[in-house]
Amino acid sequence: MKGLRLILLVTILSVVSAAPAAEPAAGRQLQELQGTLAALQARLDALVKQGDAARQSEIDALRRLLAEADRRIGALETEPPAPATTAAAAAPPAGGVTAAAAAAGADDPAALAGDRPAGPDPTTPSLDWYGSLRVRAGVASNGQAEIADRFSRLGLSGRVPLADGYAFFGQLELGVNVVNQNPEIISGGDSGGAYGEGSQAVKSRIGRVGVETPFGTFTWGKQYSPYYDVAGLTDMFFTFGSEASGTFGSGDGGIPGTGRSEKAFQYRHRIGPVHVGAQVQNRARTDENVSYADTYGFMAGLDVTPSFTVAAAFNKVRDGVDKPEPNQPKKGDQAFIVGGRWTRGPFQVAADYAATLNHEVDDEGIFFNGRGVELYSQYDLGSKWSFAGGFNYLWTVAGHPGEYRLLYGLGDVTFHFSPALDINAEIKIEGSRATDGSSLRRSVLAWGVNYYF
Numbered sequence: 001m002k003g004l005r006l007i008l009l010v011t012i013l014s015v016v017s018a019a020p021a022a023e024p025a026a027g028r029q030l031q032e033l034q035g036t037l038a039a040l041q042a043r044l045d046a047l048v049k050q051g052d053a054a055r056q057s058e059i060d061a062l063r064r065l066l067a068e069a070d071r072r073i074g075a076l077e078t079e080p081p082a083p084a085t086t087a088a089a090a091a092p093p094a095g096g097v098t099a100a101a102a103a104a105g106a107d108d109p110a111a112l113a114g115d116r117p118a119g120p121d122p123t124t125p126s127l128d129w130y131g132s133l134r135v136r137a138g139v140a141s142n143g144q145a146e147i148a149d150r151f152s153r154l155g156l157s158g159r160v161p162l163a164d165g166y167a168f169f170g171q172l173e174l175g176v177n178v179v180n181q182n183p184e185i186i187s188g189g190d191s192g193g194a195y196g197e198g199s200q201a202v203k204s205r206i207g208r209v210g211v212e213t214p215f216g217t218f219t220w221g222k223q224y225s226p227y228y229d230v231a232g233l234t235d236m237f238f239t240f241g242s243e244a245s246g247t248f249g250s251g252d253g254g255i256p257g258t259g260r261s262e263k264a265f266q267y268r269h270r271i272g273p274v275h276v277g278a279q280v281q282n283r284a285r286t287d288e289n290v291s292y293a294d295t296y297g298f299m300a301g302l303d304v305t306p307s308f309t310v311a312a313a314f315n316k317v318r319d320g321v322d323k324p325e326p327n328q329p330k331k332g333d334q335a336f337i338v339g340g341r342w343t344r345g346p347f348q349v350a351a352d353y354a355a356t357l358n359h360e361v362d363d364e365g366i367f368f369n370g371r372g373v374e375l376y377s378q379y380d381l382g383s384k385w386s387f388a389g390g391f392n393y394l395w396t397v398a399g400h401p402g403e404y405r406l407l408y409g410l411g412d413v414t415f416h417f418s419p420a421l422d423i424n425a426e427i428k429i430e431g432s433r434a435t436d437g438s439s440l441r442r443s444v445l446a447w448g449v450n451y452y453f
Contacts, residue, residue, distance in 0.1 A: 129154075130155045140442035144185055149178065151175060166212060171207070176202060186239060190248045207221045207223075215269065220264070225253070226297050227258040233339045235247070257317070258297070258335050295317045299313035308342045330358045336354065337353070370394055373392075386412075406440075426447070
């Protein structure tokens, strides 16, 4: 989803900046721009249905950008057209298709033809394919090098209107790892798959169905948790990060319910600036299974202003055991997180703080009580360049033996080659320690591409 904000932002800016060129053929080209905006809105709506609630503030910002672009085009409509200077200037784009509409993946023939559609019909079933290929190369400070996949994925989402204000929807997303199934130096908090899927070329990421209603959205299946709605505010780096928030733990966080929760029932709702979520997991993994809610969690967030969002979440495991197998929950597992994001023009900063009990695991496989802080900041230089920096810091509390900690700084530069292609370089400077006090990991320089489709 990081690509969603960048792709649409670049595309919208390119559409609006092209408006003065419409003067030689104002009517036709303004219609094309309006058609492009409608196609972008349809694409945004489809992506919203994918359910990445952690990005709600960014989605709202994108909607404001679309509204501003539409306002500026409306102002251009009222201006008298300038006289055409050349026949070439008055010619429509080759094939009648705007590059922005094609990049946005518009499926509406009217939008592609440059007509002025009224927008997506809310009574029509929709089906949307999406995906990305993400390949990285990396070199560690000891000279070790590797090429690895970084959570490439293929997804399908669909929506069927049921009645006024009601709709059924579903989503399937698979992780595709065909580059290197066992990376050693290019790693982060999210493994990309559930426990035991590390060596598989195809992994399960999301599989859910749901119902939209006027009083909230209900979903069932494997899906991002309400806890991640908060932790996701800082999970924005291309290659590393998301290790101090308590989100993923072993695997993808599906067992404790803080990451992509398995066998989960969820409820989410937004009323103005307030957004809430709740989750329970029902399963049969241990002898401590509890009826109706083997885990439960909830979150609440507030958009204090259009540019400042704060949120908090709590998650508790009820069916844990003292000595869990790799695919079982730990007894006493709890996690709490609070975070926020602030944006101002091209700059944004996000931070979170997590406090966990029996949730994190050290380098010797021992569960511990932990505290974690994550920071992410980004500055966009025009529409082509983005610079980011931050850190992850996870430490032990309550008498855990040894000196285990995760601590590293991150720096990131991205060139947005096109709305569908990001070229990125990222450095991780390590200060992590193993339980025995030795250096735990090497610093790494990684670079690669994200191709969205």
